[in-house]
Amino acid sequence: MYAILGLVLGVALGIWLQPSLPPQVQPYLPIAIVAALDAVFGGFRSYLDRLFDDRVFVVSFVSNVLIAALIVWVGDLIGVGAQLSTAVVVVLGIRIFTNAAAIRRKLFHA
Amino acid sequence: MRPAPSVDAAADDPVDAPTDAQGRRLDASMDLLRTLRLEAVDPEYAAVAARGPRRPPRPVTVVALLGVVGVVLGLTVATQLRAAPATAVERADLIARITQAEADQDVLRERAVALSVENDALTRASGGLDAATAAERDRLGVLSGTLAVTGGGVRVTLEDGPDGSVRGSRVVDTDLRMVAHGLWAAGAEAVAINGHRLSTRTPIRNAGDAITVDFRSLSAPYVVEAIGDPTTLSEAFAASEGGRWLAGLAEHYGVAWTLTQERALTLGADPGLGTERAERMR
Numbered sequence: 584m585y586a587i588l589g590l591v592l593g594v595a596l597g598i599w600l601q602p603s604l605p606p607q608v609q610p611y612l613p614i615a616i617v618a619a620l621d622a623v624f625g626g627f628r629s630y631l632d633r634l635f636d637d638r639v640f641v642v643s644f645v646s647n648v649l650i651a652a653l654i655v656w657v658g659d660l661i662g663v664g665a666q667l668s669t670a671v672v673v674v675l676g677i678r679i680f681t682n683a684a685a686i687r688r689k690l691f692h693a
Numbered sequence: 694m695r696p697a698p699s700v701d702a703a704a705d706d707p708v709d710a711p712t713d714a715q716g717r718r719l720d721a722s723m724d725l726l727r728t729l730r731l732e733a734v735d736p737e738y739a740a741v742a743a744r745g746p747r748r749p750p751r752p753v754t755v756v757a758l759l760g761v762v763g764v765v766l767g768l769t770v771a772t773q774l775r776a777a778p779a780t781a782v783e784r785a786d787l788i789a790r791i792t793q794a795e796a797d798q799d800v801l802r803e804r805a806v807a808l809s810v811e812n813d814a815l816t817r818a819s820g821g822l823d824a825a826t827a828a829e830r831d832r833l834g835v836l837s838g839t840l841a842v843t844g845g846g847v848r849v850t851l852e853d854g855p856d857g858s859v860r861g862s863r864v865v866d867t868d869l870r871m872v873a874h875g876l877w878a879a880g881a882e883a884v885a886i887n888g889h890r891l892s893t894r895t896p897i898r899n900a901g902d903a904i905t906v907d908f909r910s911l912s913a914p915y916v917v918e919a920i921g922d923p924t925t926l927s928e929a930f931a932a933s934e935g936g937r938w939l940a941g942l943a944e945h946y947g948v949a950w951t952l953t954q955e956r957a958l959t960l961g962a963d964p965g966l967g968t969e970r971a972e973r974m975r
Contacts, residue, residue, distance in 0.1 A: 600773050629738040636741045643735050674729060681733035 610659070611652035614671055618651035619644060621675040624682040631689040651675070798909070805964035809839065835883065838892030838963040842883045846920040846958045847927050849876070851939075853913045854947040862946040864915055866899040868938065869906070872917050873897065875935015879926050881919035883960050887911045890963040907963070923954035 604612055622644040629635045651671050658667030711719045720727065741747075813834075816822065822830065834840030849872055854862025869886060876884050884891045889906045891897075896907065903910035919926060930936045930952065942948040 602773050625734045628734050634738040634742040639737045639741050677729045678733045681730050
């Protein structure tokens, strides 16, 4: 219940305030979002498995986002940012698809 | 007690995968993809679940954590709210400063023109030059752009394409450069763009969305005037690379351009052509 309320509040705040990222961190936002999505799908799947744990979810969410952004940032510094972005997207993409497939099996038994 | 960890993971992992003599899987060296699939859900979920229910945190901890989160959120919101008007104010200030600087530049430029005209008149009046030197001076002034010139020639007018938002339909610095080069190649003796006389020290370049000639931004329509024999100029320009470039622009991007022959054109001088550091090599 509180989670839903918080979600609604966050969306409303986002629409109302239109927060803008500092331009220095803007290149890392897409990767961070993909990482966050991965954490969300993982959390949802574990919820369906009745294994969900809020602490694990929060830690994996935050650390996923930070590490993904950090990898791309370091990559940018050493000149392989685009390649590392691709690597992150591939790895997280596979995880997201696997989890999505598992969620689909759980929900629709198909 | 919670149920055992994910059954899906077990179902995805073929237990009877072929193994070698040491009992290692044959695909052990390609473990990455398998691991990715099997550990799609962070294993910590299962580990924590296996550990059994947690003791709920003490209320003090919850309150403290919520307080920290609230402070961070509040700070973010406050910065956002305060930063927005600040950006607008800064922007307006910048625009005002740019406008002011451009106005100052115009004044200085006019003054430079007036001074160079006066300088010229004084040099003549002083009688320090003999007739031959004065004639040579005039000739060089016309060539280099330090003297205003008049004569017949052609006028090329360029207008942005019908939809300015379409990539390439706006006239850019390259287009004006091609036109100017085409006119020089066609035999122009003096060229000016929107009244800015071209000399050896006149850059034509893009700055942001605008074309600048001699560091002044222009706006459409772009008028390129060239002094020379009108007929020769117009024919040779059409055949030059600049003319073909314009034809291409008109065909592909809808850039409208016209070339008219003019009986009398007046091109101003390019002020500020004096040198301070450069000296003749001996």
